[in-house]
Amino acid sequence: MTAQPALTLEIQPLTREAFAPFGELIEASDAVQHFTINAGNTERYHDLARIEPGPDGRVIVSIFRGQPRTLPFTVQMMERHPKASQAFIPMSGKPYLVVVAPAGNPPAAQDLKVFLARGDQGVNYATGVWHHPLLALETVSDFIVIDRSGPGHNCDEVQLDTPGLIPALRS
Template sequence: MRLIAEPLTAEAFAPFGEVLAAPDAPGRVHIEGALANRRPHAKPTLYFTCKAPSALPLTSTTMERHLHSSQSFVPMDAGQWLVIVAPHAERGGPDMARARAFLARPDQGVTYGADVWHHPLTVIDRPARFATFMWKDGTPADDEFFEVAPFEVHLP
């Protein structure tokens, strides 16, 4: 399967979560969805990641989800990066026939909604640093990984 990355926009990404961006003028933007938690005993977790770039086209067989928590990625020092998502399949797991790939700018973050299938964080043009926020309780329910048929992501 081959996906062509499209520009990341709030409208296109809305079924999967929220696009995060700082305001253009002085002030604040509140993103309530970045804090979704379905387990009262889970604790907020903030961690920092440094990722090496992946070669394009990206080839992968892995998707993941966090059933009980949203997960937010906020670039701290990044170039372009990929956001790959898929809705649920009728028989469980991600529906890769309806998967979408987005190309995020360095000034855009995302919040994947709770229970949204997505590809692990992937940067493409240079090493990048991100702040990541999610809720965890330390059980296997924090993260679920799913092997899918190989797919490729290309830039337009």
């Protein structure tokens, strides 16, 4: 059996509208509800993501330290969390990639969307949305991860029949 050639994937900027089918964008922007608190010293960007721990789950906060990936990069697998959402909030201020596919049946390469996230943008993957594990760029990068702890299996992984190829970033 010969390996399928990789399908080249387009990298697009991460925006609230483009990411909406997969979850929520977490960022401080004028597009979200915000107001001044703490005697005028702090601007609160309010209720940015719906964290769903699922039945019998509880919300936990972890730090993931991602090793940098080199582009071009071949996407060969995807994962999903069928019981709960999972939020990634960068702490290192560096860009990273987000690869997603709609919830439901295991994805094919043509179902994948690739977003370039700025170092000040986080994402909250909706329950069941297919995504690639952390894709840090440039340097080792830390992320606050808010997800579920609880009984039952909450991570499905699939291998893609045809891999997806993320090209090098254009300068």
